[in-house]
Amino acid sequence: MNFGTDPQAPTPEPEAHRIVGAFLDAGHNLIDTADTYRGGSSEEIVGRAIASRRADVVLATKGRHRRVPGPTAEACRGSI
Structure with a gap:
């Protein structure tokens, strides 16, 4: 959750890896x-960190929070 370099998430990508x-x-x-x-940056860093070992990872994520406007912004609404 705190992977990134902004002041709220002081874990740079190499350290996150x-x-x-x-x-x-x-x-x-x-x-x-x-x-x-972290505006999606933490999830992107996790993705890059597990890329070479993806078959070994059970990855859970959430899809409920609206990040962008539009019809697919809450694709999971009602199915949770």
Whole structure:
């Protein structure tokens, strides 16, 4: 949730990759994220951090919060 370089999320991407790698190396596999964390940058960093090990990860995310206007902005509304 706090991956990024803005003042609210002071974990730069290389450090985030190291954290995720250590987590996976320790035998864990569930990562829960959301596109609302740090305006989406945290979720993007997680995606890049797991790219080479994607088959080893159970990735959970949320789709309820509106980030952009339009008909697909709340695609999950009513199905949660």
